[in-house]
Amino acid sequence: MWHSLDVNEVLNRLNTSLNGLTEEEVNKRLKVYGYNEIRIKKENLILKTLKEKLKSAFFWLFFLAFFLSLLTGSIFEGFFILFMIFVYFLFDVLNTYQAENIIKKLKRLLKQEVLVIRNGKEILIDSKYLVPGDIIVLKAGDRVPADIRIIECIDLLVDESILTGESLPVEKSPEALPEDTSIYERRNMLYSGTYIVKGKVKGVVIETGNNTYIGSLYSKIYKEKESKTILEEEIDRFSRYISIIVAVLIIITFSITLLTGYFSLINAIIFSIAVGVVVIPEGLPTALTIIYTFALDRLKNKGLLVKKQSLVETLGSVDVILTDKTGTLTYNKHTVRKFWFNNKIYNVTGIGYSEKGEILLNDKRVDNKELEIFLEALTNSVETNIIEENNEIKIIGDPLEAALIFLARKAGKETYYEKIRLLEFDSIRKRMSIVIKKDNRYIAFVKGAPEKVLEISKFVYLNGRKVDIEKYKNKIREVFEEFAKEGFRTLAFGYKELKSLDEEIEKDIVFLGIVGIEDPVREDAIDAIKFAKEAGIDVYIVTGDHPLTAVFVGRKVGLGEKFILGEDLKKMSDKELLNILKDTKIIARADPDDKFRLVKLFKNNGYYVAFIGDGINDSLSLKVADIGISLEDAADIAKESSSAILLRNSFSSVIEAIKEGRKIYYSLKVYLIILLSILLGIFTHILITFFFFSQIFLNVITILALNMAVETIYSISIVNAEMDERYLKRKPEKRMINNRTILGIIRNSLFIGILSTSIAFATVGNVYSIMLFFVLSRPILMWYYKFKYNIELFKSKNILISIFLSILLVSSFLNPYLLKYVGGKYPIFFDFVIVSLFAFLLMIIKIVIFM
Numbered sequence: 001m002w003h004s005l006d007v008n009e010v011l012n013r014l015n016t017s018l019n020g021l022t023e024e025e026v027n028k029r030l031k032v033y034g035y036n037e038i039r040i041k042k043e044n045l046i047l048k049t050l051k052e053k054l055k056s057a058f059f060w061l062f063f064l065a066f067f068l069s070l071l072t073g074s075i076f077e078g079f080f081i082l083f084m085i086f087v088y089f090l091f092d093v094l095n096t097y098q099a100e101n102i103i104k105k106l107k108r109l110l111k112q113e114v115l116v117i118r119n120g121k122e123i124l125i126d127s128k129y130l131v132p133g134d135i136i137v138l139k140a141g142d143r144v145p146a147d148i149r150i151i152e153c154i155d156l157l158v159d160e161s162i163l164t165g166e167s168l169p170v171e172k173s174p175e176a177l178p179e180d181t182s183i184y185e186r187r188n189m190l191y192s193g194t195y196i197v198k199g200k201v202k203g204v205v206i207e208t209g210n211n212t213y214i215g216s217l218y219s220k221i222y223k224e225k226e227s228k229t230i231l232e233e234e235i236d237r238f239s240r241y242i243s244i245i246v247a248v249l250i251i252i253t254f255s256i257t258l259l260t261g262y263f264s265l266i267n268a269i270i271f272s273i274a275v276g277v278v279v280i281p282e283g284l285p286t287a288l289t290i291i292y293t294f295a296l297d298r299l300k301n302k303g304l305l306v307k308k309q310s311l312v313e314t315l316g317s318v319d320v321i322l323t324d325k326t327g328t329l330t331y332n333k334h335t336v337r338k339f340w341f342n343n344k345i346y347n348v349t350g351i352g353y354s355e356k357g358e359i360l361l362n363d364k365r366v367d368n369k370e371l372e373i374f375l376e377a378l379t380n381s382v383e384t385n386i387i388e389e390n391n392e393i394k395i396i397g398d399p400l401e402a403a404l405i406f407l408a409r410k411a412g413k414e415t416y417y418e419k420i421r422l423l424e425f426d427s428i429r430k431r432m433s434i435v436i437k438k439d440n441r442y443i444a445f446v447k448g449a450p451e452k453v454l455e456i457s458k459f460v461y462l463n464g465r466k467v468d469i470e471k472y473k474n475k476i477r478e479v480f481e482e483f484a485k486e487g488f489r490t491l492a493f494g495y496k497e498l499k500s501l502d503e504e505i506e507k508d509i510v511f512l513g514i515v516g517i518e519d520p521v522r523e524d525a526i527d528a529i530k531f532a533k534e535a536g537i538d539v540y541i542v543t544g545d546h547p548l549t550a551v552f553v554g555r556k557v558g559l560g561e562k563f564i565l566g567e568d569l570k571k572m573s574d575k576e577l578l579n580i581l582k583d584t585k586i587i588a589r590a591d592p593d594d595k596f597r598l599v600k601l602f603k604n605n606g607y608y609v610a611f612i613g614d615g616i617n618d619s620l621s622l623k624v625a626d627i628g629i630s631l632e633d634a635a636d637i638a639k640e641s642s643s644a645i646l647l648r649n650s651f652s653s654v655i656e657a658i659k660e661g662r663k664i665y666y667s668l669k670v671y672l673i674i675l676l677s678i679l680l681g682i683f684t685h686i687l688i689t690f691f692f693f694s695q696i697f698l699n700v701i702t703i704l705a706l707n708m709a710v711e712t713i714y715s716i717s718i719v720n721a722e723m724d725e726r727y728l729k730r731k732p733e734k735r736m737i738n739n740r741t742i743l744g745i746i747r748n749s750l751f752i753g754i755l756s757t758s759i760a761f762a763t764v765g766n767v768y769s770i771m772l773f774f775v776l777s778r779p780i781l782m783w784y785y786k787f788k789y790n791i792e793l794f795k796s797k798n799i800l801i802s803i804f805l806s807i808l809l810v811s812s813f814l815n816p817y818l819l820k821y822v823g824g825k826y827p828i829f830f831d832f833v834i835v836s837l838f839a840f841l842l843m844i845i846k847i848v849i850f851m
Helices: 007-013 023-033 045-054 057-071 075-108 213-223 230-260 265-279 284-301 311-317 368-380 399-411 450-454 470-485 523-534 547-557 574-580 592-604 616-624 636-641 651-693 700-718 739-762 767-788 797-814 816-822 829-850
Strands: 113-118 121-126 135-139 147-159 195-207 304-306 320-323 335-341 344-348 359-361 385-389 392-396 418-423 431-438 441-448 457-462 465-468 489-498 509-518 538-542 563-565 586-588 609-613 627-631 644-646
Touching: 007 147, 007 195, 057 075, 135 147, 213 616, 230 265, 230 651, 284 304, 284 311, 284 651, 284 700, 304 311, 304 651, 311 627, 311 651, 320 592, 320 651, 335 368, 335 399, 335 470, 359 399, 368 399, 368 431, 368 441, 368 489, 368 509, 399 489, 399 509, 441 450, 450 470, 450 489, 450 509, 457 470, 465 470, 470 489, 470 509, 523 538, 523 547, 523 651, 538 547, 538 592, 547 563, 547 586, 574 592, 592 609, 592 616, 609 616, 609 651, 616 627, 616 636, 627 636, 644 651, 651 700, 651 739, 651 767, 700 767, 700 797, 739 767, 739 829, 767 797, 767 829
Parallel strands: 320 538, 320 609, 457 509, 538 586, 563 586, 609 627, 627 644
Antiparallel strands: 113 121, 113 135, 135 195, 147 195, 304 644, 335 344, 335 509, 344 359, 385 392, 418 431, 431 441, 441 489, 457 465, 489 509
């Protein structure tokens, strides 16, 4: 509504004036509207995490193991399981806290003082004390602290990229607009979180805190529920299966033991429960905690901070990436790449805000003296400031002007003269002019859109003199049209020597030249997208920018030139859109609704979606994507909505993280297969020895050692697995544990169960030998799956350490004190030979039958 009212009507409705509010009125309004802060009621982190865990079947499975252990009298085992559940839970809390703490630190850096008019006087206040009706004054470099209706402004440019996705600043003016003007076209409004790039503005605060546009987005985002990660779903499914298997096994074992009369009723119950406990992987919470710890650290080193530990595997399953171009595919540092001057086209090397680079003509360095007048026009027509702090460059003003300054620095000709007069840029003339004093002469430099500079030009600068422009006009038009086709932003320059300061400036000027400016594409992004294609990942550029700019980037990174506009996307059905997206990878002029729809569309059609964004307008999409990735310098709301933060603003960092995710996926898959194979192998061993030979060699303590301690030790070796890049291009299966995998686990467990039983009788029931075989079965299976999944598990020294520690742990049972609890005897040399032979036999079986 506010954008459609004239300034006086706005002031009347807010019961304020150009003199501002009185302190008494401010205090009244603070009581009504509250502080100018986003207020979201957040759950206690511990309670929130606990609620999530209690919804997980995985969590309840281990509570079941805890209670069953108590029922069998295994108090130590039961409370150790409970302790491991607590560690797993605590790790999740700490990881989430770490990510939220980073966001809080970044928020504290944004504390801001603003200039307001109260009681007719200008005063500085903390922005949290702003109220609707306050008159506020902002200048270049200021962050807009609330939603504001412009009263008056001078040469105002605003960076609204976090709101609209547009990479370049937009012009603003105070004139009223039609009521149906979209929020992204409201040129008389300033929205909280955007930045003043150039000029000065006086406005009236219309909304604060939760009532701002960004505040309303927060409310929407917190209503959206996060979907479970792939691993959470997989583990929950796995836990439900295990729970059912445990229940069935307890009933069957109890029935058979009772019918055979081997145990009394009470002992039959205890034995049946003990057998059930065998199948529960008690060491899994600890193992997952270790795997996640190493995995998250590796991802952080790759430049990605993942907030939620179970998302590490989701990264590996991503098959669609939706990304803006600015800052990820490009450097977000505008650079002059070529320019036309003196009827020649010059090329410029060097990228970004750097003085490194050369000016070339026909691939040869040029004498920069011949460019003097052209470079003077560039440097003296800018109003942008460049600040260097802690080896970082900060641009206060228009990024296109910054590109001009760095071009002059590359030439070593950054010369400034006394500025006498300024004609501000406006949207009608589309140019600006500035008068400088040089050697007691007055010279006007003109900068603007090429067509607008050309239309006031009478001459063109050629070989050190001015020449009539008429026969060169078509050539000049061809140049800037060609620059535009190549995707460059274009600016033209001219000059005029003034006889007096009263002379008309923008008439009969000398046309100097045209610059072509681009936001350079990251070289690593080209390789990253090439890998993504080969790995079966579809990458889409989804941007609010102009289609020419989007296509320019898309073409350079290998995504082609086909594009669709947001307005056309809205007219399509989901089926039509999916069909078009098969070979169209660029969506331009996209608004937040378009981005949100694309995320939902791909998810609903079975894709795993990563969304990369940094703006307020990206927040909802970041929240609902399978993995939402915000940039380090993104808006607060974007960081809070995302599930991961990109610490290095480069698309290649995302691809590197996906590679890590795929390594983690296959590492976890192998770990779970081996874990289940050994567990069911132990269970098979117990069933065979008991039901066929009426003997039990392993008791609860030995099973605890095998299930918990050994599994934990081996989890350390799994996390350092490596894969050849060729195999990282292989798309992970939708389900980690599928029917084919289950069949393999059953085969493994049968062989392990039968061979361990054979060892038991060959060594006359030597418990140590049986345990040693179970320990050695793990590296044998790892060796087999190394070839099956092309995953390198043995390069790391951790695998040798794991084998050594596992054997050492099992050997600790040879201590006379422990030996009496496991009911075993000392092994002889023959026992070691038997174990070695059967371990070798297991390897041969895996090679011959299933390789």
